Amino acid sequence: MSTKPAIETVSASTSLADASLEQIYTEILGRIGEDPTRDGLLSTPKRVAKSFDFLTRGYHQSIEDVLHEALFDVDYDEMVIVKDIEFFSMCEHHMIPFFGKAHVAYVPNGKVVGLSKIPRIVDVFARRLQVQERLTQEVAEAINEAVHPQGVGVVIEAQHLCMMMRGVEKQGSSTVTSSMLGVFKSQLQTRNEFLSLVRRS
Numbered sequence: 001m002s003t004k005p006a007i008e009t010v011s012a013s014t015s016l017a018d019a020s021l022e023q024i025y026t027e028i029l030g031r032i033g034e035d036p037t038r039d040g041l042l043s044t045p046k047r048v049a050k051s052f053d054f055l056t057r058g059y060h061q062s063i064e065d066v067l068h069e070a071l072f073d074v075d076y077d078e079m080v081i082v083k084d085i086e087f088f089s090m091c092e093h094h095m096i097p098f099f100g101k102a103h104v105a106y107v108p109n110g111k112v113v114g115l116s117k118i119p120r121i122v123d124v125f126a127r128r129l130q131v132q133e134r135l136t137q138e139v140a141e142a143i144n145e146a147v148h149p150q151g152v153g154v155v156i157e158a159q160h161l162c163m164m165m166r167g168v169e170k171q172g173s174s175t176v177t178s179s180m181l182g183v184f185k186s187q188l189q190t191r192n193e194f195l196s197l198v199r200r201s
Helices: 021-031 044-055 117-126 132-147 188-199
Strands: 071-073 080-091 097-107 111-113 151-160 175-182
Touching (some): 021 044, 080 117, 080 151, 080 188, 097 117, 117 132, 132 175, 151 188
Antiparallel strands (some): 071 111, 080 097, 097 151, 151 175
């Protein structure tokens, strides 16, 4: 006679605060009508918990750690742009992914940052529960505070699965947000130069 393996769920004596992610996902599977003990789902709670830790790892990262020894004194005062930075994040309203590309520019003021660090800054904030508007602002403000440039510009283009898979179900829609600081906000010519360069393929 076969016996089903024991599945650890959230019991009445265990508060949600004390339950592991694995236990919580096991509970969710049961509540949606699934059998957590069937072969295809036996390891699913563990895999999802591990995946969720990865997708939200930005909560355990800091800009200081990312930029460690990556600021350099350089006499350069023209615009620096890193465009088409792919990112993945999760909408904080439905915990469904949104994804797209970030375009980041700054005008140095005596210091430049290692180019690979800019995509890493985007990832720090993208790997948290987010709304696109706040993500855009956080990236701009982090670079502004770390590098103290003459200005920072950030444009993010994204598709939201919460709009594509549910709700209005508009698969072709995309959302564009921007944050302009310093000369990107005060000087129309600088802002237009940035937007023009971003639009080029």
